[in-house]
Amino acid sequence: MSVLVTGAAGFIGYHTAARLLARGETVIGLDNLNDYYSVQLKRDRIADLEARHHNGFTFLHTDFADFEALKQALAPHRITGIVHLGAQAGVRYSIDNPHAYVQSNLVGHLNVMEIARHADTVDHLVYASSSSVYGANPLGDGGFAVEDRVDQPISLYAATKKADELMSETYAHLYRLPQTGLRFFTVYGPWGRPDMAMWLFTKAILAGAPISVFNNGDMRRDFTFIDDIVTGVVACLDNPPPDDGQTKAGGSLSPHRVYNIGNHRSEELMHMIDVLEQTIGIKAIRNLQPMQPGDVKETYADVSAISRDLGFAPTTPIEAGIPRFVEWYRRYHGV
Template identity: 65%
Template sequence: MTIIVTGAAGFIGSHVSRRLIARGERVVGIDNLNDYNPVALKRDRLAAIAGTDGASELFRFAEVDFSDHEALDRAIMGETITAIVHLGAQAGVRYSLENPRAYAASNLTGHLNMLEVARHAGVRHMVYASSSSVYGTSPDLPFSVEQRVDFPISLYAATKKADELMSESYSHLYRIPQTGLRFFTVYGPWGRPDMAVWGFTDKILRGEPITVFNGGNMRRDFTYIDDIVTGILAALDHPPADDGSTKAGGSASPHALYNIGNNRAEPLEKLIALIEESCGKAAIRIEQPMQPGDVPATYAELSAIQRDLGFRPTTPIDVGIPQWVEWYRAYSGL
């Protein structure tokens, strides 16, 4: 009885793996350990998983690229797979402008391969990562899962929308219960160096300048990692019913879509001020215009996930950022 977690050496995947192990679940972690983010950080995350009580019996790691279906099949051969938490993906909006084929391989072919695993294993549920990027530059705030999301402004966003469509077709054809989660700007311990929270903290502590886009006139729904993991596990434990009813996101198949965020559109300037306060140092700023693919604001409307899964975030950035900076100081030695 095994749960596959893809992206297990990644930020969210490593936290989910640890939480599943802590509650006694057997986990097979899959990750290709690519160098988009530092491989040493990924190995440190895996070491943290291995240090979780029970991990020696409950966790197995397979270094494999899930966009290679033959390698994936070999890695999971003999496992009795009951559920999948598919968090692995090629992330990043700006990088999709530089290396689009990486997104096609991981986010499109890779997602299809995980759907095939789910189909042939007959899993009880597959939870997968979508993104708030699918909303593009919609002026309708807060973003609701009932909104149309037909105008992605980055290839990354387009691949995540495509993942939702592929999952809908597989749920309809093969009655595979699936839940897609549109994440909103996740931060916290073991985070990603390509995210603003990490970059700002590192540069402020080192006395190096930070780059602030669009004059800081941007808002994000910053979501603390512990809240995200709680939401993922709530989704995993409540697969959508296959009873013909319309699910969140408008599907009559056993497929639901939810926003998962903090339900607060925080100004970028507030984030910077909190990091400065937590670091005890002022930022040196370089101003730059808005970057291609970026959006001015994200803001999650959470009524569907609150109603169906009881999800309610509990960590505002006033609490989460000091905890993040404390972890980062200890990890980096700064």
């Protein structure tokens, strides 16, 4: 019996697979190794998993948006749980490349649910949603809450993630397939993504190049360290939503839930840059820019639901997490 982790060559997928392997699980890691960002980085993540956990890890180079290829690749394996983290990421990239999001995030999500519902061994499907679904919602005192309306996305990426939640609700209702969706906020840490601010800023500062600071720096983000995120992901996998078959007014009580997963701390972008400068020991050249299309000014996760249900409690402030990222970045690049 195995746990399937899609997007295993990705940032969160790599760390989730590593955590599951470390506790003795057998993991099937699946990824198509697309070139949205460095394929070599993705290969290095897989190589690290294979080197450290060679007995328990199997990698499948497969595109989950190709249903026949997905079925064929998974046919030899018996899967008890799925952590579906593979997706086409990035808000800004979706402006110019919409078809990539429909194929990966919509068709791919459907394919993974189809695999789960036809495999009588799958107990739970955990999948990645995004804080982008909140769009331009006004921020409440406690942050964005899962009960907030999210029917006005301001990027196609966000629209596909909300559509994934709706499809999952339908499959949970029709086929009683337990599912948990996780609205990730801004995640950072070792083995992170080269398209995200932490990596981009670190690379530029070390090279003496300017950094692009959008909305003239008037932005806030709920920066969450990767170890805290993975703790929440694994807790979700271990605790599928109950299905008692009862109904509630207006419809079925489906075995499907959605959580925010973040740090519950909204940091000023300029403060993040300050901490990064202090860690690296070099002042950044700050190139102030206007807001980018599809972007939002502030994110802040209300994590009360996942804290109440699963005891999720992030413990890593950026003052502790950023030095760990920079240390890894220097080591990985030989800086």
